[in-house]
Amino acid sequence: MVRAVDALADEVVKMNIKEVFGIPGGQIMPLFDAFYGKDTKIFLFRHEQGAIHAADAYGRITRRPGIVMVTSGPGATNLATGLANAMMDSSPLVALTGQVPTSVFGRDAFQETDIIGLSMPIVKHTFMVKKPDDLVPAFKAAYRIATDGRPGPVLVDLPRDVQLSEVKGECSGSINVNYKGVPEPDIGLVAYAVKLLMDAERPVMLVGGGVCWSNATEEVLAIAETLWMPIVTTLPGKNCVPNNHPLFMGPAGMHGRVEADAALINSDLVLAIGTRFSDRTVGDFKEFQRGRRIIHIDIDKSEIGKNVKPSVGIIGDAKVALRMMLELIPKAAVKNEAFVNWLRSIKESYEKFREQDNMPGFAPWKVLKVIREVTPPHAITATSVGSHQMWSELHWDVYVPGTFITSAGLGTMGFGLPAALGAKVAKPNVPVIDIDGDGSFQMTMQNLALVREYNLPIIVVIFDNSTLMLVRHWQMLLYSRRIIGVDFQANPDFIKIAEAYGIDGVRPSNYDELRSSVARAIRSNEPLVVDVTIDRERDLVLPWVQPGKWLTEVTLPDGFKVDLRYGGGHE
């Protein structure tokens, strides 16, 4: 006979789970104890939110669920943001929460919280384990559910008495779960989609994060190249296509590239793959649907028709559906090169405009270009949430799909640093950079402690504008410049913060210093915090489309003019 938690720890080792993230506390102590002397390494975070974001990023990089273990009550409730974040971005993880003993359930015992009730709407599934024999089967089911179909988080709540109860070797319980699997795409719908595609004059591909999970980059590029279709992405979709591909036009939408917006505006058909048509990408759903056909491929049936009604909705794995389409598309299909050339001319004129921009001090977009120059193509980049993230959406080039991690759906400030740590745990030999903001960084910066503790040499670049810039941006443009509650009057010295954690810090005074300090840290595999001072009065992230507006109403940077109507003089 062994304790149920010992059986679980043995199972975790057997499943080749080498790393878990978390913070212990009274009700999860048995499980932590069960890992004593085991090969699975526990990464002790300084706040549960950090631990779960790390598990989230670990899952995105390894494509296996990250594991986070915390105690009951505040430990569990501190996971809420991370669970919602993983759910919104379809990231696989398993959260193991301690719980008070079953004998005191509902009695407001010390650190008792109904985490099952709290988390149900923001996870794929939950298990409340009441029988010791169910513990291991519940964990295995949770692990499987996390990557079943569309990935996401699963929570398993473990009362202390259940953890400590004895079971015979392997737990013999059984868990009732109706697994969903992935349906095969309907060949009739695929054929119809191809017919629509071949009839279109200006088809555009809209790539979402589902393309990464489906491993469908190759198929996306094959179709795009066969038809010479411009590729537009969502923010997570930016991670799924090499950004230096000639057909890549970048992310569209609120903080999208103007050539991507132009592609969507002038398209007569959109082939949307693995995207939920976020309001951030589309803006105005009615306008998006006006005058264009939409083919929507998604693994999740409930996404078809949720925000946008497609002409054809194909349910299934993107890779499989796209392969079926490729079989049906003639190899010598007609290519509309003029349309792509026009979009590329917009791209070039925007890049040229930026190059001529003489913003005093550091220009955020140029900071990114400089860092990118000295960063290997396969390096992993995490971002937090704020203007730095939107600049990254616009100007950070992802060369290797799967190397760009951001909090897209929930927009969680504080995501970047712990996500970078989780990514570094997953890929210790790959350089990892956290592009952060001073507002976001301060939300989870205590987790810098892990850098030296576990030798996780990440590079943190703080876009330090001493404000919550995106909110300030809206206050300036939507609230008549009534600036309130956003500017920081007394930020800490981030260099001293870095030093306090045993990490070198640098505040570059020019681009050369920035370039050399980042290059040196990458070369020597040393951690670094870079504090880049940015003038908040000049940090408006443009182009920008107001919430709820169609892409034609984009606000462009001062001095940059472009006609977004095809045939409007750029051909």
Place this chain on the structure above:
Amino acid sequence: MNNYKISITLLNNDGSVDPVVRALNVIRRGKVNVKSMLTYFNQNHVNVEVYVEGIEDEVNWVCNKLNKLYDVVNVSYSTSISIPKVQSLQVGERNG
């Protein structure tokens, strides 16, 4: 706006109401008005009938969302002819 009956068959996990609550969490995010609901616990399954008012697109979306849940075995909807009347309790009756 029409009336619909959403029929859900859930796995019965030792009489736990969690599967029902999970289903309700989906329904409460749909743009439908719940008119009535009946729930029966059997040995292996929980059968839930939810009578709603709404447009068909929304009802369909709710059903698709419900179908994703891992304790949902089956879900369907039909046009509801009438909403069943459930005997209502008088105030104070529950104490007596």
